[in-house]
Every structure is written in C-alpha cells, then in structure tokens.
Amino acid sequence: MLPALRRGARRRRTADTPPRRRRLATPSFQLGRLNHVAVAVPDLAAATATWAALGATVSPPQAMPAHGVTACFVGEQLELLEPLGAESPIAAFLERHPAGGLHHVCHEVSDVAAAARDLERRGFRILAPPALGAHGVPVVFLHPKETHGTLLELQEASGD
Numbered sequence: 568m569l570p571a572l573r574r575g576a577r578r579r580r581t582a583d584t585p586p587r588r589r590r591l592a593t594p595s596f597q598l599g600r601l602n603h604v605a606v607a608v609p610d611l612a613a614a615t616a617t618w619a620a621l622g623a624t625v626s627p628p629q630a631m632p633a634h635g636v637t638a639c640f641v642g643e644q645l646e647l648l649e650p651l652g653a654e655s656p657i658a659a660f661l662e663r664h665p666a667g668g669l670h671h672v673c674h675e676v677s678d679v680a681a682a683a684r685d686l687e688r689r690g691f692r693i694l695a696p697p698a699l700g701a702h703g704v705p706v707v708f709l710h711p712k713e714t715h716g717t718l719l720e721l722q723e724a725s726g727d
C-alpha cells in the first residue's frame with residue numbers, strides 16, 4: 568500500500584494547496600458533453616494515412632502556432648496532434664510516449680472564462696488563460712495533476 572493511502576495519513580498542505588472542502592465545493596458551471604479526445608503523434612502524415620486506411624474521414628492538417636501543434640480531426644471526435652515549433656507543449660509528452668498516446672480529453676462548458684475563474688477560485692490550476700482552440704472557440708486546459716493524470720481541456724460550447 569502506498570504510504571499516502573494509509574489510514575489517517577495526512578496530506579501535505581502548502582500555501583497553494585487550498586482546503587479540500589473548497590476544491591470540492593459545487594461548481595458554478597456544468598461540465599457538458601465530451602467534445603473530443605486528442606492523441607499526440609510523432610508523425611501526423613503517417614497517423615492520418617493509417618486512419619484513412621481504417622475508413623475514417625480525416626480533415627486537412629491545421630497549423631496552430633499559438634498552441635505549438637498541428638492538428639487533424641479524424642471524424643468529429645478524435646483530434647490528432649503533432650508538435651509544431653521548438654517550444655511545442657506536446658514535445659515532452661512524446662519523449663515519454665515516443666509512439667504517441669492519449670494526450671487530453673475535451674469537455675464543453677457554456678462559458679470557458681467563467682468556468683476557469685470558478686476553478687481557480689477553488690484552487691484548481693489552469694495552464695494558461697483562455698485562448699482560441701482548434702474549433703475557433705475559447706479553450707483552457709487544467710493541469711493534469713488536477714484530474715488524476717489525464718489532461719482536461721474545456722471548450723466553449725458553440726451552441727450547435
């Protein structure tokens with residue numbers, strides 16, 4: 568058994584670890600439907616060729632320099648990401664997962680900025696202020712440690 572799971576074990580608390588009670592307070596927003604799942608790949612052309620061979624409809628690649636990635640959509644709900652530029656935020660992930668792997672899941676919320684403010688107020692770490700994502704609507708990412716190892720993207724619902 569891991570030491571931290573021992574009965575009565577105390578969580579280490581620092582100045583930026585707010586009380587669990589505050590973190591788990593009822594949110595001011597509702598987490599909407601799963602919008603997409605994103606997989607980081609080392610070679611986008613090879614990955615899209617594979618998905619096309621599997622019968623999928625693949626979108627043309629879209630370079631997103633602000634996010635350091637080039638993205639393709641396989642159907643509507645699978646996003647493939649390839650690093651773009653020297654500072655790509657997915658480069659370190661691909662070093663750990665050289666063949667590629669699940670990078671993030673994305674859920675919709677009605678107002679990304681409001682959701683991010685509510686989460687930060689309760690002590691959740693947001694990686695960067697809201698920015699336009701692959702669908703041209705605002706997105707934010709939570710720190711993966713906040714969601715038990717899976718990076719969570721929140722995307723503004725487009726209302727369709």
Ligand code: CO
Pocket residue numbers: 603605646671673701720
């Ligand atoms: Co995404």
